[in-house]
Amino acid sequence: MSLLTVSGISKRSGSDFELKDINFSQQRGQKIAIAGETGSGKSTLLKIIAGLAQPDTGSVIFDGQKILGPEEKLIPGHPGIAFLSQHFELRNNYRVEELLEMANKISPIEAETIYKICQVEHVLQRRTDQLSGGEKQRIATARLLITSPTLLLLDEPYSNLDMSHKKILKSVINDIGKKLQITCILISHDPLDTLSWADLIMVMQDGKIIQAGTPEEIYRRPRNEYVASLFGDYNIISSAVATRLGVLNTNGQNIFTRPEDYRLVQNEEQPMIAEVEKINFLGGYCQVEVRVEDASIIVTAPECNFLKGDLVYVSLTKKEHWYL
Numbered sequence: 387m388s389l390l391t392v393s394g395i396s397k398r399s400g401s402d403f404e405l406k407d408i409n410f411s412q413q414r415g416q417k418i419a420i421a422g423e424t425g426s427g428k429s430t431l432l433k434i435i436a437g438l439a440q441p442d443t444g445s446v447i448f449d450g451q452k453i454l455g456p457e458e459k460l461i462p463g464h465p466g467i468a469f470l471s472q473h474f475e476l477r478n479n480y481r482v483e484e485l486l487e488m489a490n491k492i493s494p495i496e497a498e499t500i501y502k503i504c505q506v507e508h509v510l511q512r513r514t515d516q517l518s519g520g521e522k523q524r525i526a527t528a529r530l531l532i533t534s535p536t537l538l539l540l541d542e543p544y545s546n547l548d549m550s551h552k553k554i555l556k557s558v559i560n561d562i563g564k565k566l567q568i569t570c571i572l573i574s575h576d577p578l579d580t581l582s583w584a585d586l587i588m589v590m591q592d593g594k595i596i597q598a599g600t601p602e603e604i605y606r607r608p609r610n611e612y613v614a615s616l617f618g619d620y621n622i623i624s625s626a627v628a629t630r631l632g633v634l635n636t637n638g639q640n641i642f643t644r645p646e647d648y649r650l651v652q653n654e655e656q657p658m659i660a661e662v663e664k665i666n667f668l669g670g671y672c673q674v675e676v677r678v679e680d681a682s683i684i685v686t687a688p689e690c691n692f693l694k695g696d697l698v699y700v701s702l703t704k705k706e707h708w709y710l
């Protein structure tokens with residue numbers, strides 16, 4: 387039996403937004419990420435699942451129980467579901483330890499394990515106004531975990547964190563699933579947060595789930611350019627250019643590719659000559675924009691030894707194709 391079943395959820399917010407007929411289920415331990423442009427309805431959906439917003443239609447069944455919305459229940463929320471909002475607050479003038487003790491529903495030994503996993507042990511004696519953004523985020527997460535939830539809903543947990551704090555929180559979120567067996571749904575704008583973590587990614591646009599699939603499906607076989615664009619750079623090449631690059635059967639359709647599907651080479655059997663238009667240095671690699679006939683193609687290159695105006699050969703290395 388699924389841990390969570392969301393059926394036919396709709397909700398109108400304001401005059402021009404509507405969450406439309408959302409349906410999905412989640413198994414125990416399954417990691418679901420929700421992606422989508424700002425305003426697509428991700429937070430609204432998470433709040434409905436948590437019982438913190440009232441849907442107009444539909445139901446959320448959690449662990450066999452219907453989640454009641456704030457209009458049906460005096461104290462909104464469900465004890466088995468923890469929701470970390472983008473706008474969480476830690477009460478001022480408390481020591482971290484006091485704040486955590488107030489929320490704690492588990493034994494001191496179990497709580498200690500959670501403080502360790504969340505990497506907050508070193509700040510337990512500090513006051514809540516003496517913390518960095520990353521520490522606050524991990525304390526807010528620990529505070530939810532010690533309520534012993536079965537399902538954890540995380541709304542943009544990595545926003546406003548620098549690389550090192552994000553890395554720590556990522557390992558915390560990984561451990562939550564593995565060591566604490568808590569099932570998670572996570573919203574994030576950054577493909578790097580979701581592709582490596584999720585079992586299933588649901589993509590939202592205008593209040594609807596427009597594609598759901600494994601990270602690889604979503605990255606490699608996006609339903610449209612909107613989905614493609616959420617997960618990194620991409621190129622749509624015409625069938626004419628694809629044929630010149632060695633694709634045998636294009637059926638007259640455009641082909642979807644990612645920058646890493648190409649190589650810039652000295653010479654090959656069927657290379658196309660291209661002109662370097664732009665070079666973006668990205669640390670360990672480069673994104674080179676090249677012009678091939680009337681198309682511009684973004685290519686990942688391991689080295690940045692190109693200059694604007696250089697003539698290079700571009701080769702399409704990927705042999706399986708996705709048409710868009």
Ligand SMILES: Nc1ncnc2c1ncn2[C@@H]1O[C@H](COP(=O)(O)OP(=O)(O)OP(=O)(O)O)[C@@H](O)[C@H]1O
Pocket residue numbers: 399400403422423424425426427428429430431
């Ligand atoms: N309480 C509210 N009253 C009226 N409209 C609302 C309310 N909350 C959200 N909305 C609207 O509902 C739409 C969806 O908002 P939501 O916060 O769910 O999107 P989101 O995908 O989470 O966006 P973001 O990534 O920016 O957080 C937006 O158009 C927003 O303006």
